[in-house]
Amino acid sequence: MANRLMISTGNEEFLERISEMSGQIITLCEQCGVCSGSCPMVSEMDITPSQMMRMVQLGQSEVLRAKTIWLCASCFTCTVRCPRGLDLSKVAEALRQVILRQAVDHIDIKALPRDELVELPQIALVAGMRKFTG
């Protein structure tokens, strides 16, 4: 059986929260897909940027589990092409912030062996800190 899509007023909260954090009127997205077609990272993504927008519109917080929001490089190609003038990179950032604000440590820096710390590129370490620690 096909999945059932639940739409109820409770879903509005997630949409409102992301809209407020990103400063974007997410309901304006008309799902034309120009963002997805433009995205240089789309081949690596599990859901397309337009799908990310749709899920937020419908209040589906499962979008937080998508790889897509972490793969957005904020290159702004979608932003300069969106016919409704939406800034998707801000929406992706808002979704990342929802997770980051939960302040869950996914890596323990102190537990990393010294040898690995020497080898690890600094940029990877900084990115890892930002993404996986609270």
Next chain:
Amino acid sequence: MRIGVYVCHCGGNISDTVDVQAVASFAENQPDVVLVRDYSHMCSEVGQKMIWDGITDHKLDRVVIAACSPQFHENTFMATVEKAGLSPYVLEIANIREQCAWPHFDLPEAATEKAKDLVGMSIAKARLDEALAKRTMPIGKRVLVVGGGIAGIQASLDLADAGFKVYLVEKEPTIGGKMAKLSRTFPTEDCAACILSPKMADVPANPNIELLTFTEIEEITGYLGNYEVTVVKKPRYVDTEKCTACGKCTEVCPVVVPNEYEEGLTSRKAIYLPSPIAVPHSFILDDQACLGLFPMACERCSEVCEPNAINYDDTPERVKFTVDTIIVATGFDIFDARGKKVYGIEHSRNVITALDMERLIVHASEGKPLRPIGKRIAFIQCVGSRDEQVGNEHCSRICCMYATKLSQLLKRSDPSRDVYVFYTDLRAYGKGFEEYYKRAQRTGVKFIRGRVAEVNSSSSDGKVTLKVEDTLTRQIIEADFDLVVLSVGLLPGEGTKQIARILKLAESPDGFLQEAHPKFRPVDTLADGVFICGCAQGPKDIPDTVAQASAASSRAIRLMNKGEYDIAPVIAFVHDDLCNGCGECIGHCPFGALVLTQTASVNEAVCRGCGSCISSCPTDALDLHCYTNEQLLAVVRASMDSKQEGEIRILVFADDQTTYRLADNVGTGKLSYSSQTRIIRVPSGARVTPKLMLQAFELGADGIFIGESEEKSSPYPHSVATIKKNVAAVRDALSKRNIEPERIRYAEFVTVMLGAFVNQLNGLCDFARSCGPISADQRRGLAHDQVELKQ
């Protein structure tokens, strides 16, 4: 005297801001008011019946209606009052919607106070209303139609067939417009040129139509019934009467340039026939491309021209004529696809516009293909439409269906082709459109939902690669095509912008011309006697364009057919007991309506009712019906009713033609301005005499603003000079009493200058507030001060 007052809620438009009950109670306490009613919609049948009942049952002899602007329902209410047995001129309308509830939506209390004042002012005026009879003005049967596309052609033929004289002006060398370039029309697939060319041929054949092609409008002045038009006929260098279109000139012409009619896909010579179905069917010499006319460099065409039709000394010719009404049918331009850089039309010859494709299909179907079309073809929708990145938010309405048409024509002519249409939303809203869309799907055209992100072309094999998400499966498509067709949107044409400037027509936010009312006056403009139709008003297909063109001509006929139209009996008159026969006024009427015998008298057929003569009378003997000295003084007095100690009051005298309507537009736009203003409608700012201004200051005004139609578009072109003179005189008088002369200001407007109006009013309010209210001492006796009118 028995006055009835009716207050309208306008279904919340008024009552959400203004306390209607408070306004009604206020009215009940006014002298001579015997009946007060309020109702949700006074303009409805029930509302009108209330007025009728009031007049018959309560024996009302004056009616005041507080509702929307008189420009909307004044005529309706006048007819009701007239039917109930009263003169239509014992009706006064207090504009508490456009000039109160809407601009002051954020200040309900101030709006209610202002509404009371406006009702009080109307009651004061109604008390002095005269029971006048209706007046009419003669009008002729001449119409200017601007633009010779299908809209202009249809309007011209309708008017000419009904017996009206039409001047059809087209800037291109031939009529026919964009439709003449199309292959077939959706959804019936008629050959566009085949159905259009007989209509084009009907134009010069009709004795009532004067066709002026290759002609531009230079200037239009005047007003309904008397628009003076100046056009410039550009030189064709070929006499259309003599030219037999034999084509020998083209054969010998050595100059080759791109052919505009074919969207540059083919070439033409410097002397050429504008299109195979050109009307007038005559050649024309392109003086920009010709090797040289001054001095002659070539002359080969003239050598072979047997009827001797070529005249190298042709010059631009200025032609003037007068018309009664005007129809604007200036059409559209297609979006310049170079503005959408990601689609790269400049980088590949395999990226073309839909209009190019129309021409390719025409030539291919005639068995003379201009270029190979290929096997894999993609249409990209919404190019230049619905796209904030290029500044166009509007939907161009026709692209979905023309792509549906072109795609299935291509598929049917060669079923082995792969034809794709990439769309965002497919809008098949018209009659037969959905069925036509279905037919395309059955034919095998593939519709993919996704806005194309980018187009890349390969310089080696000419293939074009397009990248897009199929938003229904959420998969990214990257595919090669032989040809990519951009479904370009519609924008207001250069000609539309020009005529908007010349006629001072309002434009909607998308740049197309603004209709007077979006529902009930879809082809009218706010300029009396000027109508719009076709794509000048907004993107639309051919049937809608033709329907609008017929509607516009019918609206024009409605004004002209009787040979006269109703006008208000606003004319000057003389108080014989006050006139001493000095003759001072005679020279002040530019229309020559004033005559001197023993005393002065007014020629009613000539008087236009501007009232600018009145200030010239040293004995106050001149006056104006519907706006008498006594009435205006009573209105001014009533406008001060709610004025509190320390508050300032600004009176705005707004001319009926422009400023009053402009104030309405400002209200409709919910732009706020100071609620301490009271707007008083006058036929012209020149009606406001120095004496009235001084009386207003004496009674409590702290500032006076006079708004007038811009000189060029005013029905009273002399009025500005009168206003300047009057204002200068009053400023002198104020200065003598140490009152700031800048408390009186005036400005010329056109009906679209919303921002300027708000700024001017607020500027005066701020100034008056910073100076403070004028003291009682300074005001006392002001009205009796001498004013000196300087020539």
